[in-house]
Amino acid sequence: MHKQLSTLFLLALLLTTFNGYTQQAYYFPDAVTFDPKVPTPEQFLGYPIGSHYTRHDQLVAYFRELAKTSDRVHLQEIGKTYEERPQLIATLTAPENYKNIAQIRQEHLRQRDPSQPALSGQAPVVVWLGYSVHGNETSSGEAALLTAYFLAANQDTATTRFLREAVILIDPALNPDGRDRAANWHNSYKSFPPVADPEDREHNEQWPAGRTNHFFTDLNRDWLAATQTESRHRLDFFHQWYPNVHIDFHEMGTNSTYYFEPSPAGRQSPILPQASYDGNAVLAKYHAAALDKIGSLYFTKEAFDNLSPIYGSTYPDFYGAVGVTFEQGSSRGLVQESSNGLLTFPFTIRNHVTNGIATVRGAVAEKNYLFKLQKEFFRSAVEQGSRHAAKAYVFGDSRDVTLTQKLLALVLTHHIKVFNLNGDLTLNGKKFEQGKAYIIPAAQPDFRIIHSLFEATAPLTDSAFYDNTSWSVAHAYGLQFAAIKNAGFSLGTPVTAATPVKGTVTATATTYAYLLDWSDYNASKALYYLLEKGVHVKTAFKPFTATTPGGRQNFSYGSLVIPVAAQTVSPDTLYAIVQRAATQAQVSITTTATGYSLQGIDLGSNNIVGVEKPTVALLTGNGISVGESGQVWFLLNQQLQLPVTKLDVNSVGKIRLERYNTLILVNGNYSSLSKAAVSSIKNWVQAGGNLITFKNAAEWAIQENLLPEQVFTDTTRKKEETVRLDFATREETEAAKRINGGIFTADIDITHPLAFGLNDRRIFFTKTGNTILRPSRNKYATVAQYLPASYVSGYVSKQNIAQISNSAAIITGSTGDGTVTLFAEDPTYRHYWHGTDRLLLNAIFFGKYIQ
Template sequence: MLKTAVTFIFVFLILLSVSAEAKKTRLTDNPLYGVTTTSPEEFLGYPLGQHLLRHDQVNYYLKEIAQQNPRVSLENTGISHEGRQQLTAVITSANNQQQLDEILKQRQQVKYLGEQSGPIVIWLAYSIHGDEASGAHAALKLSHMLATSEDKWVTNLLENAVVLITPSQNPDGMDRFSTWANGYAGKVAVSDPNHKEHKQGWPSGRSNHYLADLNRDWLFLRHPESQGRVALFHRWQPHYVGDFHEMGHNQTYFFQPGVPERTHPLTPAANQKLTVKLAAYHQAALDDKKQSYFSQQLFDDFFYGKGSTYPDINGAIGVLFEQASARGQQQDSSNGMVRFDEAIDNQYATSISSLKGALALKSELQDYQAEFFSNKHQKPKKKKPRQSGRLISTANDNQRIKQLTALLSQHQIEYYYLTNPLTQGGGSFDVDSSIFVPDQQAQSSLLTALFDNRTEFNDPTFYDVSTWNLQHALNLTIRQNVKLELSVLSQTAPKFKQSKWSPKAVALLIDWRQNQAAPALQQLLNQGVMVKFAAKPFTIKSNNRQLDFPAGTLQIPLKQDGHSASELNKMLLKLSQQMQLEITAANSSSSVNGIDLGSPDFKVVRPLKPLIISGKGTSIPEVGQIWYYLDSQLKVPTTLVDINDLNAIKLSSYSHIILAGGSYTSLDDKFARKLGPFTADGGVVIAQKGALSWLNKANFLKTSLRGERFYKQLFNGAGLTFDKKSSFSARQEIGGAIVELKLDKSHPMNFGITGNRLAVMKNKALGFAQASNDFSVAASYSSQPLLSGYMAQEYQSSFASSPAIVVESRGKGAVVALTDNLLFRNIWLGSEKLYANALYFIPALH
């Protein structure tokens, strides 16, 4: 009996030792042993998708699992306009998490060494349109699965890949939408498309705070959400990017490749071949769910300013996914009921197929990226090699060149500053407002795309714009194929030379051609400073030099009520330094040529109090672009009034009434009658695109307008067979082409523009017939208007030499009529000066 007891104790101790050793081994080999990672359902307290998530819930969940799980860490890519933090989950094996710094170093070398080592990087990004919510929800489900699963394919994936998951790319829009949809969701789901849950108010959650479509901002980077997103891209240099969206509820499910003929010619053929290979995984995943889908239709791979195409010109494979949208919990469609929970499952399924496909094609993705960047970076062989590239100037506007260099830097495009002024091709390139951009560099493909200037296309159908050439957008002077020695170039920006003036100065002058002149003017007005502008050019003598100043030049008299000369001097010195603004002192009111400083042709600039009409019937992005320019750039207190509230508004309280594009069908004759007294008393109406049609019908705009009906009759479809219907319709669209305006340089609308030509983006079939008098026409389309992009010859011929900008006098005020959007996506810096002129100069001179 004793022997048996001893034997039992001995065996028990051996088993206990083995168990302890096994437990020790398990803790060592499996970092997840003993780890509890909260699921989305546990975190929320209800099933994922029962209510639409807010952005803060997404962030709190990511932070929680990052604290809990050794596979998860977080990247912060900044905050939105409304102050919401943007987070990306970085999910990989615990071992790789310990090596992230080394992995990131490897990723930073990809562009320059062409070498591929370490894990592949897969970035899955969701819900850049805030009302396309299924992606963000699928992202949380995917994050939890990757953090906790011990399936062999998952552990293999995380050993060989770093997975970046960005659930929400538009925090402000997402919260706008979730608040709306949750607020109108009942206890019983309503599938009727007419229910308010599915009919968002104005503006929808698609756009960000300034009503911008962030999926059109990857190239232009006008918003902080985009800037953080692109910084993340270049920090990790992913091999694969999944871009998850929603589309109309009557569709099924789409994944790329898109329409083959509508792929941008700069996208390598190998990119599309890999996209096709990856598509096989998405097909299998959706077939397994019995979910209908389509590919190679409707969507394209052309505009590089989107999340699925920006990777294509940066050495990665971008793939677009589009799920039919419930825009709430469920909605009837022509394909049956669209349910939000099923939409989440579909996005989850193609997220998994993206991971499996990228893992299976790891070697091919790495080889593709290495080949994409091979032989593109500069390899100097001499001490002072000559480099070939673009010489770029902004015509003495140091701030516009600064905006260009900031954009190039964010895209990791190399450039140099000049150390001495140069003359090339008859043009002058000074040190302060010129740069040199070498052709041979790692980002040469993107560089080419940014300045692409084509007018011939195999297929005239475009999902977005057909061109985006920065030369035209920023009104740049460029000389190509210039060869310069490195010895005349520098990576250091020239120092701004602070303005100085003597106590003898009677006035200070600001050349209006400077990009920062308008924001400086507004700051002065905000502080109650009287500022005048020159209606005509003049020449003064300053520091023993004769200086020519164009019309539009600002004058700040140093003798004025409310501000001493000393106070004004300090104010302007500070302004000059802050804005890098060149300010010239005039020691006499007498000019050498042209008007004197005391001339009646110097007009006082009136303070602004603009009103922008917003609400249903107005273009969301165009209202946002005008608002962004006034509020964010000029710093003007700006009032937005809903279109339905206009009749209750006292218009005399405002200096400008601004109408963006739109239909304005809800506006009645009563408001039109209110505009008459408003302009008669000195108010200014600024209207563009579709708003002109309403003004014309209300008999407030006198110049005859030509709309779509007029232009479409120019197209002859006789004899075409049915299969040509789509291409014929495409020819009648103006998706976005860059056209040239011929300016009347004497007109105050054009003050501050160098040269008598200007490029604008045209994306609507709208124009004027000949104006009633020539002096009301500030700008006309040139005789050969098309500069870049696609526009049918019928349009080109009809627009040629016709008015584009008309200013009609109305008593003491005016109507400024614009057939095009001068602030297109807030990247059109070349023409935003005209908008400033309409704000500051037209009220005093028209």
């Protein structure tokens, strides 16, 4: 009977046309007077909030209407997504504040300068409310509408004070593309009356769902690496303000209630001061009071990490803000059964609205505390940096200008002070050349974000983490870097922007051959452009030294040779194509007038072989990793401009794979493949196909006898079965068995085609899964093998570290006329692990030549 009454109430709430007062009484029970000139969201949109999923264009339209009708609201577009949707920021503050908004902003920026005093109590506190970073976490975008309306239209004295004493920045949709993907799904499958059954299609989006952006990237993990256009736009705006409070609105499983920080003590960053986390507790009392008042259940100090600057709720902590995650149990539609009863869409929205307003209330009440917290944070960062063992970091490699400039651009994105070298420097056997390397002092206000970029993760005290526990960008880039331990270093001139690399052909047209060393990351981009234009290109399987217009020049494994005589186009046309390849790829291509090398193989050697243009297919769909699929798609599109074909996994066996010469299987469950599909893949490989597999897909390839290799099994499981543990420790014990992103070092064969372009046998992998490969019995097939002491950083159990050490990271082999590559890891991890994603590019271009 109770369930029936709840359902009847829900239907009345959602399906009847009720007036604005009814909605306002539900969402704003204490508010009385609203400015009638400002339309409510339901008046503007034509439906009650909570009865329909609001598309991004509707969010944009309503915020623009608020800016027209309220002098408290000002809107700006900070960029566009890959699908051309606008990214908006709404600034809400008192009109008198907005008249001086530039001055207010500059005063807040001075918080980073330890020599300047903290802001006085007369200054407004800055609060950033960020919604819908995960597009299918349905309630947050709706909450943004209502929260903005409340602040724009409410006439009570408390709200007037909020606006006078705060600048409130609202990002209504951090992930517009994903939000619309989810909106279309939920709106397409909602029912009349709504269906609460969790099995209903409305509550179960199909692959890839709306969590991620266009390239299936989790934008909540992209704040540090900044690989996506949405992230770069947002970071640019963030560094214009440095908010005092930053809230990230999320959703979690339907059977959960509501979560806000403080976070578990063992899952906090060891390099941040405890005061940063104390700020969570200060604001938590306002959040608890607000939810207590409306009777909503909640929990704190459980489940979620708060240590990594990759997140929207934690990145601001590294700039002196109080960053907070809000997690609301999700209805994933209009209503869904849960262990707490029927969970309705309006209920989830109300919790986020209530806590968003409570955040503003708490920030205004605690602003003097927040100002002092941020000022002390930057002061202590300088002190911490000056005490750190590394007094500075130097990075850069003249052999890879592309990645050097890419890392420099990222450092500058985070507004870190970086300088040119004032002379050549050799550290730890690495040569850093003036003009091609850069230095970053540790003793600066941004030391903690510098540490995150260049140092291995500091030791962690907990073992059960929500996500990745090691994220160092410098290790990921595969670019040489070093720590300077001597405080007597000197600095060159400050660097304010990355230098655009001007691609050139270093001489006039040649009648013999053009040459491109493979060490630069963008050499792959030049190669695909040339192949796309029909140019015959060869790659060197052994190094050589050539006579060039610039003199004697060494060319490493994989270097490209473009002979003039072998082409189907005229020498002049070839020269024009090579020039465009150099310009677009931003690389330097040189020439030679002779095939007789000064050292090493000559240009007519059989060790220089022609490269076939890759035609690549990627398996996608149910059971396949959304993130890894997106990473491969992004890499091939954005790095090579290669139009990879995304095949549905269920179509294999029904289509002709002969159209493609390369097939990529990322991590996923391939056990559902039909016998016809498996046979199709096997026949395709036998006929000469190039199969590349990641993680579980590599295990599947071994199980299907595509390569005669082996996977390590857990040799301690039988012992564990006899161990007796307390039930309360179950979650932590089992979670600790996972491998959530540790960094490990491997030895890689730089003479192997998969490693062409590398100059160092030591390579860093991120380990995010439990696939552990035995080294191959074929003595030439283990391309990369973890060192005996391979562990670098991140939480990984001792048992897993022992199994990973000495195991294989990459194995290749031939099957019939084709080849199979097994990656034990994901080489494209979150778009920024360039040290290994270039190995995937090599596997695509050169994999077929390992026979």
